[in-house]
Structures are given as C-alpha cells and as structure tokens.
Amino acid sequence: MNPRPPRIDPVGDKNVVRSWVASSYADARAVLVNASARVPPNTRPSLETGGGAAHAIVERGAFLRDLWMWGCEVDRRPQRHKAGAAALGPKSIDALAAYLKGNAANLLADAKQAPEMDLVADFARPLVRDALMELLGIAPAARASLDTQVGGMAPFIPGGQSGSTAPYFALAAVAQAVENVWAKPLPPLAGASRALRGAVEAGELTLDEALAQATLLLFGNSYTTLDALAGLLSRCAEQPLLWRAARDGTCSVAELVEEGLRLGPPTHLALFRDAADDIQCPGGTIPAGTRIVLPLDRINRDPAAFDRPDSFEPGRSGPLHLAFGGGRHMCVGLHLARAVIRTGVETVLSRLPEWPADTRIVRQPGILGGPSVVSLTVPAGAFHPC
Numbered sequence: 001m002n003p004r005p006p007r008i009d010p011v012g013d014k015n016v017v018r019s020w021v022a023s024s025y026a027d028a029r030a031v032l033v034n035a036s037a038r039v040p041p042n043t044r045p046s047l048e049t050g051g052g053a054a055h056a057i058v059e060r061g062a063f064l065r066d067l068w069m070w071g072c073e074v075d076r077r078p079q080r081h082k083a084g085a086a087a088l089g090p091k092s093i094d095a096l097a098a099y100l101k102g103n104a105a106n107l108l109a110d111a112k113q114a115p116e117m118d119l120v121a122d123f124a125r126p127l128v129r130d131a132l133m134e135l136l137g138i139a140p141a142a143r144a145s146l147d148t149q150v151g152g153m154a155p156f157i158p159g160g161q162s163g164s165t166a167p168y169f170a171l172a173a174v175a176q177a178v179e180n181v182w183a184k185p186l187p188p189l190a191g192a193s194r195a196l197r198g199a200v201e202a203g204e205l206t207l208d209e210a211l212a213q214a215t216l217l218l219f220g221n222s223y224t225t226l227d228a229l230a231g232l233l234s235r236c237a238e239q240p241l242l243w244r245a246a247r248d249g250t251c252s253v254a255e256l257v258e259e260g261l262r263l264g265p266p267t268h269l270a271l272f273r274d275a276a277d278d279i280q281c282p283g284g285t286i287p288a289g290t291r292i293v294l295p296l297d298r299i300n301r302d303p304a305a306f307d308r309p310d311s312f313e314p315g316r317s318g319p320l321h322l323a324f325g326g327g328r329h330m331c332v333g334l335h336l337a338r339a340v341i342r343t344g345v346e347t348v349l350s351r352l353p354e355w356p357a358d359t360r361i362v363r364q365p366g367i368l369g370g371p372s373v374v375s376l377t378v379p380a381g382a383f384h385p386c
C-alpha cells in the first residue's frame with residue numbers, strides 16, 4: 001500500500017492539518033470502520049421565512065432535517081440507523097421481489113404505446129420510485145406528486161445545508177404525507193413503514209425520528225439507484241460485448257451490477273468525516289480535528305486494491321467496492337438498490353437482447369457529481385414481445 005501524506009491546508013497554519021483526502025482503499029476502510037470518524041454535524045443556516053404559518057412549516061422541516069444522519073445528537077444515531085436498516089432489510093426486499101418484477105415488465109410493456117421509449121424517464125425512474133413508495137405504502141395515485149416534493153429536497157445534497165427555505169417546505173410536506181399514510185392500515189407490502197411505525201410503538205424511536213427516517217429514505221433513494229441503473233444500461237448499450245455476455249450467461253447480472261456500482265455512477269459521491277481522535281490508517285495517522293474526505297470514485301479505482309482498476313470486468317476478484325460506504329453509516333438502502341438494479345437490467349435484457357444502433361444517450365452533470373444519464377432512447381420496435 002502506498003502511504004499517502006496528509007494534505008496540509010495551504011491557507012491555514014502550516015503546522016495544522018485541516019483536511020485529509022483518504023483516496024486509497026485501505027485508508028478509506030480504516031476510516032469508515034473507526035468510531036472516532038464522525039459524520040460532520042449539521043449546521044442550520046438562518047432562514048428568512050417572514051414569520052407566521054410559513055415559519056412554522058420551515059421550522060418543522062429544519063427540525064426533521066436535524067434528525068437525519070447529520071443531526072448533532074450522536075447518541076441517537078445508532079437507533080436511527082438501525083431502524084432505517086430494518087425498514088429496508090432483506091425480509092422487506094424479498095417480499096417485494098414479485099411486485100418489482102411485475103412492475104418492471106409492465107413499464108416495459110408500455111414501450112409498444114409509442115414509437116420510441118426513453119428507458120430513463122419511462123422505465124428506470126418509475127421503477128426506482130415505485131419500489132420505495134410501495135414499501136412505504138404510498139398509494140400509486142399519490143406517487144408522482146410526492147416524488148416531485150422529494151425532488152424539492154435536492155439542495156440538501158451532498159449532505160450540506162441550503163440557505164433557501166424551499167427544501168425545508170418540501171421536507172415538511174413529505175413528512176406530512178408519510179404521517180397521513182401511517183394513520184391508516186398499511187398495505188401488505190409496506191414493510192418499511194411497518195418497521196418504522198413498529199420502532200415507534202416499541203419505544204425505540206420517537207414519531208418524529210421515524211418520520212425523519214422515512215423522509216431520509218425517500219431522499220436517499222431519489223438519485224442514487226436511478227443513476228446506477230441508467231448508467232449501467234447506457235454502458236451496456238455502448239459495449240455490446242458486455243450485454244451479450246450477460247445475455248448468454250458468460251457473466252451474471254449480479255456481477256454486472258456490482259462492477260457497475262464500483263465504476264459508477266453514482267460512486268462519484270464523496271463522503272466526509274471529522275476525526276474526533278487520532279485515527280490510524282495504513283497511510284499514516286490522521287490527527288484529531290481533521291476533516292476527512294473520502295472520494296469514492298478514486299477509492300473504487302485504487303490500483304493497490306483492484307487490478308486494471310479502470311477496466312469494466314464483471315466477476316472480478318478482489319475486495320468488494322465501497323459504493324455503499326462502510327461501517328456505522330453504511331447505506332441502509334443497499335438491498336433495495338441491488339434488487340431494483342438487478343430486476344431492471346434483467347427485464348430489459350429479456351426484451352432487448354441487442355441494443356439497436358440508433359440508441360440515443362444523453363448525459364448531463366449529475367447532482368451527485370460525475371455524469372448522469374438523463375435519457376436513453378430506444379425505438380419501440382427493437383423490443384422483443386413479452
């Protein structure tokens with residue numbers, strides 16, 4: 001492992017280490033599993049609300065935002081993380097499998113309705129959205145508008161704060177919508193809502209903590225899985241050998257998905273930690289008080305951990321990528337994300353054994369950093385019958 005010296009903030013006192021970029025796989029793992037590496041706390045900006053009812057709604061949104069993983073009460077974080085992980089645990093996701101498959105097939109069947117299909121807008125986006133909404137018990141008719149409100153929380157990315165009141169309004173409205181759903185009997189597949197409501201009944205979470213977790217799940221779901229699924233489909237459209245390998249069983253869809261997650265998107269994400277104490281890493285000691293930056297894109301391409309790191313090789317040997325992070329804050333949505341991406345790829349593979357030459361891919365800078373596939377258009381005639 002190549003030891004990397006800490007980066008000294010050139011603006012500050014030369015003797016004070018202000019930030020450390022942990023870009024090697026070994027250092028990143030060491031940081032993520034170290035209890036002294038804390039997620040930087042929330043700092044609430046001052047928000048101009050004009051008072052009255054609007055002020056109360058913004059305050060409500062800001063209060064719930066403080067209960068997300070960046071909230072200051074370090075003691076309550078494990079309970080909140082546990083409840084989020086239980087909400088999206090393997091049991092809920094296994095129970096969703098048939099629904100996911102059916103929804104993916106239905107969404108693709110709609111390809112017949114128009115001369116061409118945008119696999120991002122008409123397939124991947126609703127597939128990702130419906131999966132979590134089904135787990136939360138949100139009625140199909142309410143999903144599109146709730147999704148728009150979830151989109152209103154975008155300025156919170158990447159875990160920062162916003163001086164605008166709009167995302168706080170959106171958060172308060174999303175929490176209210178979930179609370180309304182929880183006030184009634186939950187549909188059979190609403191395992192996530194059942195688990196969160198159960199944590200309140202068991203006294204493990206307050207109602208506000210549970211609602212905040214539900215809004216955090218909706219927020220965490222909104223870009224990541226979509227970026228990963230659309231990114232992987234477009235990569236396969238551009239590399240026919242890859243698609244044929246999956247179709248012919250030379251590599252499994254699960255292997256394709258894992259390599260897609262390693263090379264991203266959405267692994268362009270950078271994570272942040274503050275060192276509460278000295279942290280020992282293979283690359284050196286990170287002194288207490290340092291802000292640590294973990295650039296997942298570089299970590300997942302560390303040549304010391306992955307042979308031919310930039311090459312897309314499904315089924316490669318070596319350590320598991322860190323696209324979902326690691327340690328105490330490891331992504332709670334990973335089972336759901338994997339299930340949705342795999343089902344999405346399998347369904348497209350079964351209906352589209354070859355990508356047509358006139359497939360059109362449009363990329364734009366993504367909200368999580370790196371390029372995001374915003375449209376992937378295929379002539380409807382290219383799809384095989386169901």
Ligand code: HEM
Pocket residue numbers: 039069080081084088132216217218220221224225228261266267269271272322323324325326328329330331332333334336337
């Ligand atoms: C391909 C898809 C996804 C990727 C690559 C991804 C990535 C990540 C990463 C890297 C973290 C760790 C953040 C940190 O340590 O600072 C994280 C945390 C989290 N993710 Fe995901 N995520 C994905 C999908 C999802 C989904 C589908 C959900 C919810 C439905 C979700 C909800 C969360 C939550 C709530 C956390 C915070 C965990 C905690 O600290 O309590 N993610 N995700």
